[in-house]
Amino acid sequence: MEQLKNRLLDELSNASTVDEVEALRVSYLGKKGFITDLMKNLKDLSGEEKKTYGQKVNVLKTEADQKITQRIEELKKLRIEKMIEDTEQYDVTLPVGLDQGSYHPITLVQREVEEIFASMGFTVEDYDEVVDDYRCFEALNIPKHHPARDMQDTYYLDNGQLLKTHTSAAQNAIMKKYGAPLRAIFPGRCFRNESTDACHENTFFQMEGMMIDENISISNLIYFMKVMLSEVFKQDVNVRLRPGFFPFVEPGFELDISCTICGGKGCPSCKNSGWLELCPCGMIHPNVLKEGGIDTDKYTGFAFGLGLTRLVMMRYGVKDIRDLNSGSLKALSQFENE
Ligand code: FA5
Numbered sequence: 001m002e003q004l005k006n007r008l009l010d011e012l013s014n015a016s017t018v019d020e021v022e023a024l025r026v027s028y029l030g031k032k033g034f035i036t037d038l039m040k041n042l043k044d045l046s047g048e049e050k051k052t053y054g055q056k057v058n059v060l061k062t063e064a065d066q067k068i069t070q071r072i073e074e075l076k077k078l079r080i081e082k083m084i085e086d087t088e089q090y091d092v093t094l095p096v097g098l099d100q101g102s103y104h105p106i107t108l109v110q111r112e113v114e115e116i117f118a119s120m121g122f123t124v125e126d127y128d129e130v131v132d133d134y135r136c137f138e139a140l141n142i143p144k145h146h147p148a149r150d151m152q153d154t155y156y157l158d159n160g161q162l163l164k165t166h167t168s169a170a171q172n173a174i175m176k177k178y179g180a181p182l183r184a185i186f187p188g189r190c191f192r193n194e195s196t197d198a199c200h201e202n203t204f205f206q207m208e209g210m211m212i213d214e215n216i217s218i219s220n221l222i223y224f225m226k227v228m229l230s231e232v233f234k235q236d237v238n239v240r241l242r243p244g245f246f247p248f249v250e251p252g253f254e255l256d257i258s259c260t261i262c263g264g265k266g267c268p269s270c271k272n273s274g275w276l277e278l279c280p281c282g283m284i285h286p287n288v289l290k291e292g293g294i295d296t297d298k299y300t301g302f303a304f305g306l307g308l309t310r311l312v313m314m315r316y317g318v319k320d321i322r323d324l325n326s327g328s329l330k331a332l333s334q335f336e337n338e
Pocket of ligand 1: 165166167168192194199200201202203204206208246249252277278279280281282303304305306307308309310321
């Protein structure tokens with residue numbers, strides 16, 4: 001028994017992990033362990049010898065168990081000390097390095113536009129990126145098989161839902177949530193399965209706006225668009241309004257901005273036209289208002305779908321829209337102090 005005890009103590013001091021010690025527990029105290037095996041000798045002993053022998057084995061068992069537990073505690077403590085030692089290599093009191101992150105230019109412009117509209121009484125709403133066909137099309141007066149659906153190449157999901165192709169997909173839900181009168185903007189990421197070029201991305205941001213009240217007319221729409229653009233650019237920019245067709249507005253307009261990259265002369269960023277489609281808009285179609293639960297005898301409203309990513313291009317002179325999705329920290333870090 002003495003030999004067995006010394007061997008165990010020896011092996012315990014050599015064990016360097018908790019797992020190794022647990023393995024020793026099994027080999028000494030387990031069902032077929034060395035110490036457990038000692039009990040088998042009892043049957044060969046006489047009455048008094050049996051008693052003394054049994055007591056000694058029990059003492060050995062208890063002692064072995066204590067030594068094993070003690071060694072486990074020791075090893076756990078050592079492990080924690082090692083962890084503390086390792087973490088102490090980092091001096092948390094040192095000033096933060098120069099590699100600080102910065103906001104994406106889209107976030108910067110989005111926040112600016114949000115502030116402009118918030119100051120005019122608009123609430124800022126958040127909306128899902130995955131929506132259903134009803135929200136994206138049907139509720140917007142674009143029934144199934146309507147040719148207007150060809151305007152947007154849609155990413156459909158296996159479950160029948162889709163990635164929203166425009167922020168207009170939130171119009172119905174916002175009308176149902178607030179009723180009239182209503183002033184809301186809702187920025188969001190949109191997805192279209194289209195080939196990309198200097199002014200087209202398959203993932204881009206829009207910011208939708210809606211104003212519904214009594215006596216809302218096109219002049220209200222033009223006023224809000226003018227204020228927004230002059231606040232964002234802090235200088236006069238050339239814009240033009242021309243008729244545009246969207247089934248969810250009547251009348252509908254295209255609001256184009258003179259390309260700030262080429263000064264209107266024509267370049268790849270504006271497809272050589274000198275103008276960039278920026279913010280289609282119009283008076284909300286009565287069918288859309290009705291579908292949103294709005295009383296069309298009392299209320300009218302306007303809506304716009306600002307191309308936020310394109311606005312960022314024009315604002316900062318980014319020649320290729322794809323640079324904004326590139327994830328290049330070098331390119332994006334130029335905007336951090338704006
Ligand atoms: C729409 O998405 C309408 N829902 C806008 C609208 C809202 C009209 C409310 C009337 C009332 P359109 O597909 O033209 O319309 O997109 C709106 C703007 O998003 C465009 O003028 C453009 O600035 C931007 N945009 C559209 N497609 C892309 C693209 N692939 N990459 C970058 N920007 C885009």
